[in-house]
Amino acid sequence: MTYIAGHHHTSMITKDANKNNHFYKNILGLRRVKMTVNQDDPSMYHLFFGDEIGSPGTELTFFEIPMAGRTHKGTNSITRIGLLVPSYESLLFWSERFKQLKVKHGEITEYTQRPSLSFEDPDGLQLVLIVSEQSLSFWRGWSQSLIPKEHQIMGMGPVEMTVRRPEKLQDTLVNMFGYSISYREEKLTVYQSLAGEPFGEIVVIEKDGPDERPGRGSVHHLAIRVKDEEELKYWESKVREKGFLTNGIIDRYYFKSLYFRESNGILFEIATDGPGFTIDTDLVHLGETLDLPPFLEERREEIEKMLKPIEENE
Structure with a gap:
């Protein structure tokens, strides 16, 4: 059976890779x-942060655009990223940590009917920690984490x-991808790719008004997760049958994917689980040096000259 196995990654815009690297690491x-x-x-x-191996479902990724201006918030955009923590005690830990490190954050409250703690990264990206007491089978804790x-x-x-026409997004999620409705409030609906799994x-929040104008701290796209290229080809046909435009399957070396915009303009990527980030780096040294896919390797010297070095200070 072909189905969407949850989120794969999200990709955002940062103005400063050094500040971004410090915050997430x-x-x-x-x-x-x-x-x-x-x-x-x-x-x-393009920086990727996640668990020990960057498992699909744990990856937060960032494009550095030094000239990025501020985000002009609006509708038809991805407006918040939830991150799962194991317990209410974890929220207390994070609230105290955010106070000590002067991270902008709110009070412990509820989001999607679960205990939560909202905060922002240095670019103003809206994030929220949410308690999920059930363990995630795909998550691999990192022994060298500072946490x-x-x-x-x-x-x-x-x-x-946040979209202007939620019924259009519902049609995509439910009728094309097979998501189910978990619960609904006034102008808010929660969909699940796998029933009961956060x-x-x-x-989805209904909101009228002008479209968001992206900048630093905005979300470029959400990637959702499929097992392999065979499943990806299945979804490519479904996307085309629905009338959405796509450039077809792209080999990103670490995974294969395709992109399309749904009717509100939200950009989705559908990405495969593998081959993963250890295809060109061993587990011990993941993320330590600049890795390039084979088709860019011959341009390494040119590319390295264009990039400002990332400092590794804690």
Whole structure:
């Protein structure tokens, strides 16, 4: 049976790779599992943070655009990224850590009917820690994280989308991808790719008004997860049958994927689980040096000259 196995990764825009690297490695305690470049524009970094091996479902990725202006918030955009932690005690740990490190954050409250703690990264990206007491089978804790394992971020949870026409997005999620409705409030609906599992949730909020104008701290796209290329080809046919435009399957070396925009303009990527980040680097040294896919390797010297070195200070 072919189905969407949850989130694969999200990709965001950062203005400063050094500040971004410090925040996600040294404050959130995630592992930088891949330091590479945007394959479509190798003049910019593409950084991947996740669990020990960058398992699908744990990856937060960032394109560095030094000239990025501020985000003009609006509708038809991905507006918040949920991150799962093991317990309510973890929220207390993180609240205290954020206070000590002067991270902008809110009070412990509820989001998607679960205990939660909202915060922002240095670019203003909206994030929220959410308690998921059930263990995630795909998550591999990182022993060298600065965060105790009992409080480590386990992966992505609910991803929030704000749209003008929620019925169009519902048609895509339910009728094309097979998501189910978990619950509904006024102008808010929660969809799950796998019933009862928070790691594949999409929160859809109805909001009229102008479209968001992206900048630093905005979300470029959500990638959802499939097993292999055979399944990806199945979804390519479904996307085309639905009338969405796509450039077809692209080999990103670490995974294969395809992109399309649904009717509100939200950019989705469908990505395969493998081959993964250890295809060109051993587990011990993941993310330590600049990795390039084979088709860019011959341009390494040119590419390295375009990139500002990332400092590894804690």
